[in-house]
Amino acid sequence: AQKVTQAQTEISVVEKEDVTLDCVYETRDTTYYLFWYKQPPSGELVFLIRRNSFDEQNEISGRYSWNFQKSTSSFNFTITASQVVDSAVYFCALSENTGNQFYFGTGTSLTVIP
Amino acid sequence: DVKVTQSSRYLVKRTGEKVFLECVQDMDHENMFWYRQDPGLGLRLIYFSYDVKMKEKGDIPEGYSVSREKKERFSLILESASTNQTSMYLCASSFHGGGAKNIQYFGAGTRLSVL
Numbered sequence: 001a002q003k004v005t006q007a008q009t010e011i012s013v014v015e016k017e018d019v020t021l022d023c024v025y026e027t028r029d030t031t032y033y034l035f036w037y038k039q040p041p042s043g044e045l046v047f048l049i050r051r052n053s054f055d056e057q058n059e060i061s062g063r064y065s066w067n068f069q070k071s072t073s074s075f076n077f078t079i080t081a082s083q084v085v086d087s088a089v090y091f092c093a094l095s096e097n098t099g100n101q102f103y104f105g106t107g108t109s110l111t112v113i114p
Numbered sequence: 115d116v117k118v119t120q121s122s123r124y125l126v127k128r129t130g131e132k133v134f135l136e137c138v139q140d141m142d143h144e145n146m147f148w149y150r151q152d153p154g155l156g157l158r159l160i161y162f163s164y165d166v167k168m169k170e171k172g173d174i175p176e177g178y179s180v181s182r183e184k185k186e187r188f189s190l191i192l193e194s195a196s197t198n199q200t201s202m203y204l205c206a207s208s209f210h211g212g213g214a215k216n217i218q219y220f221g222a223g224t225r226l227s228v229l
Contacts, residue, residue: 042222
């Protein structure tokens with residue numbers, strides 16, 4: 001069974017709009033970690049954030065914010081006032097308590113139009 | 115900063131050739147991973163290694179092998195390349211086990227075309 005679902009395949013927004021990328025996960029572990037990565041056109045996946053399952057506080061970093069809700073098994077990512085440099089593929093991932101293997105979603109391709 | 119270096123950004127090979135993709139990390143990580151990325155399929159794990167000379171199959175190991183002779187280096191081998199192995203290959207590394215150190219760091223990727 002797929003452990004991480006990113007239902008949005010492609011999203012286009014106009015610069016300065018806000019955009020939310022959805023991530024739904026599935027696990028039976030009580031301890032787990034959730035991640036977001038950004039893959040710009042250059043190809044390298046860049047780590048953005050990690051949350052553990054015991055910390056449901058939302059997090060904000062500049063224009064980026066993350067909403068973790070265990071009740072809906074979701075870990076959504078919002079970009080406020082989007083910029084062209086935000087254009088990339090974004091991946092959500094899950095790591096269970098054994099820790100070593102990551103389960104990635106299929107990614108959401110975001111295009112920010114100037 | 116963590117650095118994961120893949121030896122080639124682009125490779126073009128012919129069907130039946132033996133292909134080596136090399137990955138080196140400089141953070142003394144125990145774990146190293148090889149993924150394949152295809153449109154609409156996300157990242158799929160081919161193999162990973164948690165120690166020198168140790169390897170574990172991932173989700174799609176068929177047609178691939180790996181080698182880890184030194185801690186910092188992890189090689190992906192296509193014994194006889196086929197056109198359906200045309201893809202983007204990504205290497206990653208991390209510390210072993212869960213907890214605070216459990217973040218995977220990625221190389222820039224190798225885009226392989228098999229003709």
